[in-house]
Amino acid sequence: MATITAAMVKDLRETTGVGMMDCKQALAENDGNMEAAIDWLRKKGLSKAAKKSGRIAAEGLIGALTQGTKGVVVEVNSETDFVARNEQFQGLVKMIAQVALKVGADVEKIKAAPVGDVTVERAIQDAIATIGENMTLRRAASLEVSSGVVASYVHNAVVEGAGKMGVIVALESTGKTDELALLARQIAMHVAATNPQALDSAGLDPAAVTREKDILADKYRQQGKPENVIEKIVESGLKTFYKEVCLLEQAFIHDNSKSVAQAVKEAEGKIGAPVKVAGFVRYALGEGIEKQESDFAAEVAAASGKK
16 A cells, blocks of 8 residues: 655645645555545546646746748756746747757757857866756757748747747748748737646647546446447547647637647638648646655645644
Protein backbone atom coordinates (compact mmCIF):
# COMPACT_ATOMS: atom_id res chain seq x y z
CA MET A 1 0.00 0.00 0.00
CA ALA A 2 1.51 3.31 -1.09
CA THR A 3 2.00 6.09 1.44
CA ILE A 4 -0.25 9.03 0.57
CA THR A 5 1.70 12.21 1.33
CA ALA A 6 0.40 15.72 1.88
CA ALA A 7 2.20 16.88 -1.25
CA MET A 8 0.42 14.21 -3.34
CA VAL A 9 -2.97 15.30 -2.01
CA LYS A 10 -2.21 18.94 -2.69
CA ASP A 11 -1.00 18.19 -6.22
CA LEU A 12 -4.20 16.28 -7.02
CA ARG A 13 -6.36 19.00 -5.50
CA GLU A 14 -4.66 21.73 -7.55
CA THR A 15 -4.93 19.63 -10.71
CA THR A 16 -8.60 18.71 -10.39
CA GLY A 17 -10.17 21.39 -8.19
CA VAL A 18 -11.74 18.62 -6.10
CA GLY A 19 -11.93 18.75 -2.29
CA MET A 20 -9.01 17.57 -0.23
CA MET A 21 -10.64 14.55 1.38
CA ASP A 22 -11.98 13.30 -1.96
CA CYS A 23 -8.47 13.65 -3.38
CA LYS A 24 -7.04 11.72 -0.45
CA GLN A 25 -9.60 8.94 -0.96
CA ALA A 26 -8.90 8.84 -4.71
CA LEU A 27 -5.19 8.38 -4.08
CA ALA A 28 -5.83 5.71 -1.45
CA GLU A 29 -8.19 3.82 -3.75
CA ASN A 30 -5.57 3.85 -6.52
CA ASP A 31 -2.45 3.05 -4.49
CA GLY A 32 -1.04 6.57 -4.91
CA ASN A 33 -1.16 6.56 -8.73
CA MET A 34 -1.87 10.18 -9.71
CA GLU A 35 -3.27 9.55 -13.20
CA ALA A 36 -5.49 6.71 -11.94
CA ALA A 37 -6.72 8.94 -9.12
CA ILE A 38 -7.68 11.66 -11.62
CA ASP A 39 -9.60 9.09 -13.67
CA TRP A 40 -11.28 7.78 -10.50
CA LEU A 41 -12.49 11.28 -9.62
CA ARG A 42 -13.77 11.87 -13.14
CA LYS A 43 -15.69 8.57 -13.11
CA LYS A 44 -17.32 9.70 -9.87
CA GLY A 45 -18.30 12.93 -11.61
CA LEU A 46 -16.14 14.96 -9.25
CA SER A 47 -13.62 16.30 -11.76
CA LYS A 48 -13.59 17.34 -15.41
CA ALA A 49 -9.81 17.38 -15.64
CA ALA A 50 -8.75 15.80 -18.94
CA LYS A 51 -5.19 15.26 -17.84
CA LYS A 52 -2.76 16.20 -15.13
CA SER A 53 -1.48 19.71 -15.80
CA GLY A 54 2.11 20.59 -15.15
CA ARG A 55 2.52 22.61 -11.99
CA ILE A 56 4.14 25.96 -12.66
CA ALA A 57 6.93 26.05 -10.10
CA ALA A 58 10.18 27.14 -11.76
CA GLU A 59 11.08 30.79 -12.20
CA GLY A 60 12.73 32.55 -15.14
CA LEU A 61 11.44 33.62 -18.54
CA ILE A 62 10.04 32.28 -21.78
CA GLY A 63 11.55 33.97 -24.83
CA ALA A 64 9.79 34.03 -28.21
CA LEU A 65 11.23 35.38 -31.45
CA THR A 66 10.10 35.25 -35.06
CA GLN A 67 11.59 36.31 -38.37
CA GLY A 68 9.45 35.90 -41.46
CA THR A 69 8.86 32.21 -42.01
CA LYS A 70 10.74 31.08 -38.88
CA GLY A 71 10.09 31.29 -35.16
CA VAL A 72 11.46 29.95 -31.89
CA VAL A 73 10.45 29.75 -28.25
CA VAL A 74 12.88 29.03 -25.42
CA GLU A 75 12.64 28.56 -21.64
CA VAL A 76 15.45 29.77 -19.42
CA ASN A 77 14.99 29.02 -15.72
CA SER A 78 16.30 30.78 -12.64
CA GLU A 79 15.88 30.17 -8.93
CA THR A 80 13.76 33.22 -8.12
CA ASP A 81 11.31 35.51 -9.84
CA PHE A 82 13.52 38.43 -8.84
CA VAL A 83 16.07 37.38 -11.47
CA ALA A 84 13.42 37.53 -14.20
CA ARG A 85 13.33 41.30 -13.61
CA ASN A 86 17.10 41.57 -13.96
CA GLU A 87 18.11 43.29 -17.21
CA GLN A 88 21.16 41.05 -17.65
CA PHE A 89 19.00 37.93 -17.38
CA GLN A 90 16.43 39.38 -19.77
CA GLY A 91 19.19 40.11 -22.26
CA LEU A 92 20.50 36.57 -21.86
CA VAL A 93 17.07 35.08 -22.68
CA LYS A 94 16.66 37.26 -25.76
CA MET A 95 20.18 36.41 -26.93
CA ILE A 96 19.47 32.68 -26.54
CA ALA A 97 16.29 33.07 -28.61
CA GLN A 98 18.29 34.85 -31.34
CA VAL A 99 20.81 32.01 -31.40
CA ALA A 100 18.03 29.41 -31.53
CA LEU A 101 16.56 31.20 -34.54
CA LYS A 102 19.86 30.61 -36.35
CA VAL A 103 20.91 27.12 -35.19
CA GLY A 104 17.56 25.46 -34.42
CA ALA A 105 15.88 24.12 -31.31
CA ASP A 106 18.42 21.51 -30.16
CA VAL A 107 19.41 22.63 -26.66
CA GLU A 108 22.94 21.25 -26.88
CA LYS A 109 23.55 22.96 -30.24
CA ILE A 110 22.29 26.23 -28.79
CA LYS A 111 24.62 25.91 -25.81
CA ALA A 112 27.59 25.18 -28.07
CA ALA A 113 26.85 28.05 -30.47
CA PRO A 114 29.23 31.04 -30.40
CA VAL A 115 28.14 34.48 -29.20
CA GLY A 116 31.00 36.90 -29.54
CA ASP A 117 34.12 35.37 -28.00
CA VAL A 118 32.26 32.74 -25.94
CA THR A 119 29.61 30.06 -26.32
CA VAL A 120 26.05 30.36 -25.12
CA GLU A 121 26.85 27.89 -22.35
CA ARG A 122 29.73 30.07 -21.19
CA ALA A 123 27.50 33.15 -21.34
CA ILE A 124 25.03 31.38 -19.05
CA GLN A 125 27.84 30.46 -16.64
CA ASP A 126 29.07 34.05 -16.64
CA ALA A 127 25.56 35.28 -15.83
CA ILE A 128 25.37 32.79 -12.97
CA ALA A 129 28.63 34.12 -11.58
CA THR A 130 27.52 37.73 -11.90
CA ILE A 131 23.92 37.44 -10.69
CA GLY A 132 24.64 34.75 -8.10
CA GLU A 133 21.80 32.38 -8.97
CA ASN A 134 21.69 29.11 -10.84
CA MET A 135 20.24 29.29 -14.37
CA THR A 136 19.57 26.75 -17.06
CA LEU A 137 18.37 26.58 -20.63
CA ARG A 138 15.63 24.01 -20.14
CA ARG A 139 14.09 23.61 -23.59
CA ALA A 140 13.52 25.15 -27.02
CA ALA A 141 11.20 24.63 -29.98
CA SER A 142 11.00 26.03 -33.50
CA LEU A 143 8.57 26.27 -36.42
CA GLU A 144 9.25 27.08 -40.07
CA VAL A 145 7.18 27.22 -43.26
CA SER A 146 8.29 27.45 -46.87
CA SER A 147 5.84 30.28 -47.53
CA GLY A 148 3.70 32.21 -45.09
CA VAL A 149 4.50 33.52 -41.60
CA VAL A 150 5.36 32.48 -38.09
CA ALA A 151 4.01 34.86 -35.44
CA SER A 152 4.44 34.99 -31.69
CA TYR A 153 2.59 36.10 -28.59
CA VAL A 154 4.12 36.57 -25.14
CA HIS A 155 1.75 36.64 -22.17
CA ASN A 156 2.68 38.51 -19.00
CA ALA A 157 5.68 40.00 -20.78
CA VAL A 158 8.29 41.58 -18.50
CA VAL A 159 10.20 42.86 -21.51
CA GLU A 160 9.50 42.73 -25.24
CA GLY A 161 9.72 39.12 -26.43
CA ALA A 162 10.03 37.53 -22.99
CA GLY A 163 7.55 36.71 -20.24
CA LYS A 164 5.78 33.95 -18.32
CA MET A 165 4.29 32.30 -21.40
CA GLY A 166 5.27 32.25 -25.06
CA VAL A 167 3.43 30.95 -28.13
CA ILE A 168 4.47 30.67 -31.76
CA VAL A 169 2.06 29.81 -34.59
CA ALA A 170 2.97 28.94 -38.19
CA LEU A 171 0.63 29.64 -41.12
CA GLU A 172 1.34 28.33 -44.62
CA SER A 173 0.04 30.58 -47.41
CA THR A 174 1.08 32.60 -50.44
CA GLY A 175 -1.29 35.40 -49.42
CA LYS A 176 -0.72 38.89 -48.00
CA THR A 177 1.97 38.76 -45.34
CA ASP A 178 0.53 41.54 -43.18
CA GLU A 179 -2.92 39.92 -43.01
CA LEU A 180 -1.34 36.52 -42.36
CA ALA A 181 0.74 37.95 -39.52
CA LEU A 182 -2.36 39.49 -37.93
CA LEU A 183 -4.27 36.20 -38.09
CA ALA A 184 -1.29 34.21 -36.79
CA ARG A 185 -0.95 36.52 -33.78
CA GLN A 186 -4.68 36.21 -33.03
CA ILE A 187 -4.35 32.42 -33.13
CA ALA A 188 -1.25 32.61 -30.91
CA MET A 189 -3.27 34.57 -28.35
CA HIS A 190 -5.99 31.93 -28.62
CA VAL A 191 -3.45 29.13 -27.99
CA ALA A 192 -2.15 30.98 -24.93
CA ALA A 193 -5.67 31.19 -23.52
CA THR A 194 -6.96 27.69 -24.33
CA ASN A 195 -3.86 25.43 -24.27
CA PRO A 196 -4.92 22.98 -27.02
CA GLN A 197 -3.32 19.53 -27.06
CA ALA A 198 -3.12 19.19 -30.84
CA LEU A 199 -4.13 20.84 -34.12
CA ASP A 200 -6.90 18.32 -34.77
CA SER A 201 -8.10 14.91 -33.60
CA ALA A 202 -5.58 13.14 -35.86
CA GLY A 203 -2.76 14.81 -33.95
CA LEU A 204 -3.91 13.66 -30.52
CA ASP A 205 -2.04 10.95 -28.67
CA PRO A 206 -4.05 7.75 -29.35
CA ALA A 207 -3.57 6.78 -25.71
CA ALA A 208 -5.27 10.01 -24.63
CA VAL A 209 -8.26 9.29 -26.88
CA THR A 210 -8.52 5.71 -25.61
CA ARG A 211 -8.33 6.93 -22.05
CA GLU A 212 -11.10 9.45 -22.66
CA LYS A 213 -13.31 6.76 -24.21
CA ASP A 214 -12.71 4.44 -21.26
CA ILE A 215 -13.49 7.16 -18.74
CA LEU A 216 -16.74 8.09 -20.49
CA ALA A 217 -17.82 4.45 -20.83
CA ASP A 218 -17.06 3.59 -17.21
CA LYS A 219 -18.85 6.68 -15.97
CA TYR A 220 -22.09 5.74 -17.73
CA ARG A 221 -21.80 2.05 -16.85
CA GLN A 222 -21.81 3.12 -13.21
CA GLN A 223 -25.06 4.95 -13.96
CA GLY A 224 -26.58 1.70 -15.30
CA LYS A 225 -26.77 2.70 -18.97
CA PRO A 226 -27.01 -0.21 -21.45
CA GLU A 227 -23.96 -0.87 -23.65
CA ASN A 228 -25.62 0.16 -26.93
CA VAL A 229 -26.55 3.51 -25.39
CA ILE A 230 -23.09 3.92 -23.87
CA GLU A 231 -21.48 3.51 -27.30
CA LYS A 232 -23.51 6.42 -28.70
CA ILE A 233 -22.86 8.58 -25.65
CA VAL A 234 -19.12 7.92 -25.88
CA GLU A 235 -19.01 8.95 -29.54
CA SER A 236 -20.89 12.14 -28.70
CA GLY A 237 -18.60 12.73 -25.74
CA LEU A 238 -15.52 12.36 -27.94
CA LYS A 239 -16.80 15.10 -30.26
CA THR A 240 -17.11 17.37 -27.25
CA PHE A 241 -13.63 16.34 -26.11
CA TYR A 242 -12.18 17.23 -29.53
CA LYS A 243 -13.82 20.66 -29.39
CA GLU A 244 -12.14 21.24 -26.04
CA VAL A 245 -8.60 20.09 -26.85
CA CYS A 246 -8.07 20.39 -30.64
CA LEU A 247 -7.06 23.86 -31.83
CA LEU A 248 -8.97 23.87 -35.11
CA GLU A 249 -12.18 22.71 -33.44
CA GLN A 250 -12.06 25.05 -30.45
CA ALA A 251 -14.34 28.09 -30.31
CA PHE A 252 -12.22 31.06 -31.41
CA ILE A 253 -11.64 33.37 -28.44
CA HIS A 254 -11.93 36.46 -30.67
CA ASP A 255 -15.35 35.33 -31.94
CA ASN A 256 -16.73 32.29 -30.13
CA SER A 257 -19.57 31.92 -32.63
CA LYS A 258 -17.10 30.17 -34.93
CA SER A 259 -14.33 27.62 -34.61
CA VAL A 260 -10.68 28.41 -35.25
CA ALA A 261 -10.91 26.49 -38.54
CA GLN A 262 -13.91 28.59 -39.60
CA ALA A 263 -12.13 31.80 -38.63
CA VAL A 264 -9.12 30.80 -40.73
CA LYS A 265 -11.36 29.98 -43.70
CA GLU A 266 -13.12 33.33 -43.46
CA ALA A 267 -9.79 35.16 -43.25
CA GLU A 268 -8.70 33.72 -46.59
CA GLY A 269 -10.76 36.41 -48.33
CA LYS A 270 -8.63 39.22 -46.89
CA ILE A 271 -5.44 37.22 -47.22
CA GLY A 272 -6.09 36.41 -50.87
CA ALA A 273 -5.06 32.74 -50.79
CA PRO A 274 -5.73 29.47 -48.95
CA VAL A 275 -4.31 29.28 -45.41
CA LYS A 276 -3.14 26.22 -43.51
CA VAL A 277 -2.31 26.22 -39.80
CA ALA A 278 1.00 24.36 -39.99
CA GLY A 279 1.73 24.15 -36.26
CA PHE A 280 1.92 25.81 -32.88
CA VAL A 281 4.08 25.68 -29.76
CA ARG A 282 3.00 26.91 -26.34
CA TYR A 283 5.47 27.17 -23.45
CA ALA A 284 4.31 28.14 -19.96
CA LEU A 285 7.05 28.88 -17.47
CA GLY A 286 7.95 25.94 -15.27
CA GLU A 287 5.19 23.59 -16.44
CA GLY A 288 5.95 20.06 -15.34
CA ILE A 289 8.54 21.10 -12.73
CA GLU A 290 7.63 20.33 -9.14
CA LYS A 291 8.46 22.62 -6.24
CA GLN A 292 8.57 21.16 -2.74
CA GLU A 293 6.19 22.77 -0.27
CA SER A 294 6.09 21.75 3.37
CA ASP A 295 3.29 23.84 4.92
CA PHE A 296 0.42 21.59 3.79
CA ALA A 297 0.87 18.60 6.13
CA ALA A 298 -0.87 20.22 9.09
CA GLU A 299 -3.94 20.98 6.96
CA VAL A 300 -4.19 17.37 5.79
CA ALA A 301 -3.67 16.03 9.32
CA ALA A 302 -6.33 18.35 10.71
CA ALA A 303 -8.84 17.45 7.99
CA SER A 304 -8.36 13.74 8.64
CA GLY A 305 -8.88 14.13 12.39
CA LYS A 306 -5.23 13.75 13.44
CA LYS A 307 -3.72 15.98 16.08
